[in-house]
Amino acid sequence: MDFIYLLFILALSVFLGFVIISRVPPLLHTPLMSEANAISGITLIGALIAAGSETDHTFTVILATAAVAFTTYNVVGGYFITEKMLKMFKKKGQ
Amino acid sequence: MDFIYLLFILALSVFLGFVIISRVPPLLHTPLMSEANAISGITLIGALIAAGSETDHTFTVILATAAVAFTTYNVVGGYFITEKMLKMFKKKGQ
């Protein structure tokens, strides 16, 4: 049954994604892309569990640590670039 | 864990509901209300399982059959009234 619940969650999220994203105006499409890029680094969570459960085996330690580093890079870089762009959007007089 | 998956599904659906419904224009608020009314009769599904698993016990048979009847009433009445309203909305020349 777990699997079917996950599918349910997937279906709802896809729908939600389409409804939300289709409302973002072209004005913000570049920040939108980099925001989506940042959150796609959510696999960091999986990497954390992998790296945190490691103790001895060299090869898997390397795999897991690299996974943490790369996904963190994705998340941190993505969020800060988005922030950098968004803070430039100003209305007259702001 | 089942419970937490159900909560997850609940949270996503509430969000989805708010996003979708807030986009329906006032023009269609009455049909929207009756559509929501119709689908709220979805507990019919629970009623069906209840009534379908019954064989002998008089009291529970009455409970379950009444549940099926009332929720079906809600679903059928709701959908047909929505349909009745919506088919009146016409643009010039249609």
Added chain:
Amino acid sequence: MDIAIFINFIYIISCVLFAFGLKMLGSPVTARKGNILSMSGMLLAVVVTLLSREVISFQWVALGVVMGGAAGLFTATRAKMTQMPETIALLHGFGGLGSMLVDWHAYHVHPTNSLIVSIPIYLSIFIGGVTFTGSCIAWGKLSERLPGKSIKFPGMQFVNIAVLGALLVLGFIFLSDPLHHYPIFLAIVVLSLIMGVLLVIPIGGADMPVVISVLNSYAGLVACTTGFVIHNTVLIVVGALVGANGIILSIIMCKAMNRSLANVLFGGFAPTVKAKAAGEKKEAKSMSVEDAFLVLEAAKSVVIVPGYGLAVAQAQHAVRELSELLEKNGAEVRFAIHPVAGRMPGHMNVLLAEANISYDQLYEMDVINPTMDTVDVAIVIGANDVVNPAARSDKSSPIYGMPIIDVDKAKTVFVLKRSMATGFAGVENELFYNENTAMIFGDAKQTLQSLVSEFKASAAA
């Protein structure tokens, strides 16, 4: 594949269809298709449910479906467009009752001490009961089978608090040991039903639309909690969608009336009918149908503002005839629809659609207001509060701050009503005394029909 997995897979499809259906209600072009998608989702869900292992006999299912289906069809075909509010209330009520019975059945057949199941059971019974009797009272008030006025009795507040308190206390006792508290369960059922009555009778008939939409969100809640009881995902998804719907519509209505939800549900809205400075009272101008016709014949741009009174007078067909004649005469005719005009949100649109008025002639308040000063004649038909300029200017008025349709900015305003009486909010309307306003007294339908015959006579001549 396991049949349970298959069923749940189809449930996912149903949910997507329901969500799509609601989304397609976002435009009148796709709305009907949306309703059909939603119906197919329901049909799918019902059919696969019957395939599930728990379902072993069909006679009771068939009996229930046939009875309920026939009654539903009967109600739907008989209901007139003006009766939508009460019809929806009625359907709601029975939906709530049905859900309550599902939970009762679940409790009766598989009582359990697990809180994860018995808390939702308690909530379903409570909210389901309130939904059922509350909707019935709303139905009675809206269909005028019960007096529309707010009904209160001395000490009512204490009774309310006592019942609510009892429900909470009994709830705790019940949850402490659900397996052995059937009598307490029954007491909760009864008290919930009483609670529904107590909550709705003190609310005035004109506030029923808000009540319906609150009950709508309750119906959603019950579907959700029932979903947790019988572990069914579709119920949870649909319940959440419906709940969101009810909350959003209630908020929209309250905003348009400039009141808080708490005020509507518990306040009982005491109108302060203080005709301020009655001494300097001006006379309202009254105009005959003949004179009005002459003005309308010359108008190039006309805005029609329908209100609750138009629905009461059932004048929707007459107004369509008039609008067609005006257009034939070369005028541009637009309808300005206030969000709380009529008996429920969007009701005015349905009534005008029924009279075959194209929906692109119907404009929202915010769209039409900026263009109001270019309008030659604004015809206010059975509306009052929604065109009261005091909402803009008079801070002491109880409707101050409510958004209104600025008809007073049009060159000429005609007000079609039967008397100088106030509207639902019980507030005097300065508009009637303005220089550019003319009252045309009489039943809206009759006045409109007279105007129509004037036009026809002049065309024939």
Added chain:
Amino acid sequence: MDIAIFINFIYIISCVLFAFGLKMLGSPVTARKGNILSMSGMLLAVVVTLLSREVISFQWVALGVVMGGAAGLFTATRAKMTQMPETIALLHGFGGLGSMLVDWHAYHVHPTNSLIVSIPIYLSIFIGGVTFTGSCIAWGKLSERLPGKSIKFPGMQFVNIAVLGALLVLGFIFLSDPLHHYPIFLAIVVLSLIMGVLLVIPIGGADMPVVISVLNSYAGLVACTTGFVIHNTVLIVVGALVGANGIILSIIMCKAMNRSLANVLFGGFAPTVKAKAAGEKKEAKSMSVEDAFLVLEAAKSVVIVPGYGLAVAQAQHAVRELSELLEKNGAEVRFAIHPVAGRMPGHMNVLLAEANISYDQLYEMDVINPTMDTVDVAIVIGANDVVNPAARSDKSSPIYGMPIIDVDKAKTVFVLKRSMATGFAGVENELFYNENTAMIFGDAKQTLQSLVSEFKASAAA
């Protein structure tokens, strides 16, 4: 409460925060708050994950987070606004690689024969690998470290088909017995990485934005499949949101270019540069900066249409100066932004925002076109295809049907570019030969700066 339940409960909150964050990106007023909400969602998810029972040691976690975080901050602070496309491509690539490693780790530590886990593993490796190398190539092309042109070699199609076929066949073998096919797993890893290169090298540099957004949806897909591998709901929700985002943006871009996604990804867009009827070729009028200044000084309504060339010339600050001077001179200045102007969707807006141009001066194509005939001067800066009237009228043109900005309807059109060369689509532009068009040749930044000095000189005089 069980810690796993608590963690999942927090995950729900994280998901809601992510969704809210994206929703708030719907308006520039709330967008920044949205980004912060999203960050908090991420932080919450990370923190509670570290509380989970599986996490027993922290040294490797700390090492990875510090290295990745420092590199991320470095990249973000160094990236210029004109470099957004390649920076996003780079981040994407490493995200894809990271996800792939998570799945590899999962497979290495807990190999299983259950298809419900091993199918998602296979998909994650495949898509993650393609995302990684594909993004790297896109980064190279966009940052001009690799040649921007479409790179093809003889027999490329066969190689592609062979690699894809091998991936599918190896996939089946792997899935038949995942426990004992580690070498095949490694072969899949390598082939996926090769596949990513093969898919992106034949695509031209100007089509990279579409590639990025397709890779964006791949990154979402990988997050989803990884979610199924490690049974993590947040990954599934976020993956779905990101996937939807990539798909929507790709579709929008393709529509704005009037091409199909398949054509962009596999077609290689062969421009048919047939200057039809070269015989009757008219001369384009060229104008000096001084004369242009005189026209602009008299203009009351100016529309500026920036394109790819403006980004190349880095003229965004010069254009802001000019627009301010025009406004001081009493003209109304609006910017018309075509959806595919610039190097990626919405890129033009970011560049203009960077130059401190208020976002309410930026108009979408559909808003500005109906008002174009009231415009005195339209200044086209480094744009070409997006203002080519052939898209409206010439059925034989490869860009026929692409929506354009109708500058030709303005009273006067200035085109700022370096030569008569064609734009990305390689099509002649009739606009340049129109009566009311004047070309101002030269680098956009220099031309704009000269115009600015003319204005300043005249103000000083």
